[in-house]
Amino acid sequence: MKRYLRLCRQLLEYGAFLVFVLAIRFLPFRCSVLMARSLAWFFTTVLPGKWTRYQVAAENLRAAFGPDFDDQQVHRSITSMWEHLFRMVCEMVQLPDRFRLERCRDVLDFEGHEHCIAAVLSGRPVLFLGGHFGNWEVTVNSFGVFGFPGAVVARDLDNPWLHRWFERYRESTGNTLMSKNGAGTGIADVLERKGFVSMLCDQDAGSRGVYVPFFGRPASTFRSLAILAVQHDALIVVGGAWRLPDTAQARWSRFCLVTEDVIDSREYPDADGIQLISERYTAALERIIRRAPEQYFWVHRRWKSQPGQRRRRKPREIADQGAN
DSSP, X not given: OHHHHHHHHHHHHHHXXXXXXXXXXXXXXXXXXXXXXXXXXXXXXTSOHHHHTHHHHHHHHHHHHOTTSOHHHHXXXXXXXXXXXXXXXXXXXXXXXXXXXXXXXXXXXXXXXXXXXXXXXXXXXXXXXXXXXXXXXXXXXXXXXXXOOOEEEEOOOSXXXXXXXXXXXXXXXXXXXXXXXXXXXXXXXXXXXXXXXXXXXXXXXXXXXXXXXXXXXXXXXXXXXXXXXXXXXXXXXXXXXXXXXXXXXXXXXOEEEEEEEEEEGGGOOSTTHHHHHHHHHHHHHHHHHHHOXXXXXXXXXXTOSOTTOOOOSOOOOGGGGOOO
């Protein structure tokens, strides 16, 4: 009986999702912006803060920007964060119709792209690292559109029909979706073939992580990314796609696709290389976030683990680090 009820619930969820997708796909750009702004206001003003993790986001913002970041700035930032996320949902649905190779200049500006191109043409495996910043779906789709598809590490969804929709979406430009559950071996295989792997690297790694500065505070970070890079002679490209301000003539969102840093694992042969690589890619991610902090997902407990804390649960494996 429970299995039947779960199946019915999943089918209803999927049906509602398809209706939502159909409505959003043909929604005019200005209407989608207005809808995102209205939903953000509702989330931060009407809904209980416990439901939206308001306090977690507020604590993270104060931890990142200091005590001078007053309550009004915190509230504005959280409201802008939700507006950004709702806009991102609309952009995901509309992306296949709006983002084509022949029209990429209508959607993207580039910064540091020559360094990224040099990395993908180097003949070496590449780890593309980003965070829950900007529109990370634009980032990973761009490489497929430009003819450099790779593996995208992402969390499995509980609803199998929703999971298959997102799988088709993420693989529509040639990328391959890799489940984060048990992905360690798969990532190593791709790197061994000198391929490309994209993942997010901004979640708490628990007691097994290496502690590196993130907005001036020690943050537990997955050391396995640096280990993989060293073991497989890989380059690490840190970047993201942040949304540019709308113009009066804008027909859709525009993004700046940034390559913030390219890290060569060969430069870190010593025993402290894992620590130094982890510090460097985390610092690069922080610099990107500072460009548009309202486009970062502040509800993650990034500083949950602290040095000296006793472990309360089993540490996660490599795949637990980068869920999209």
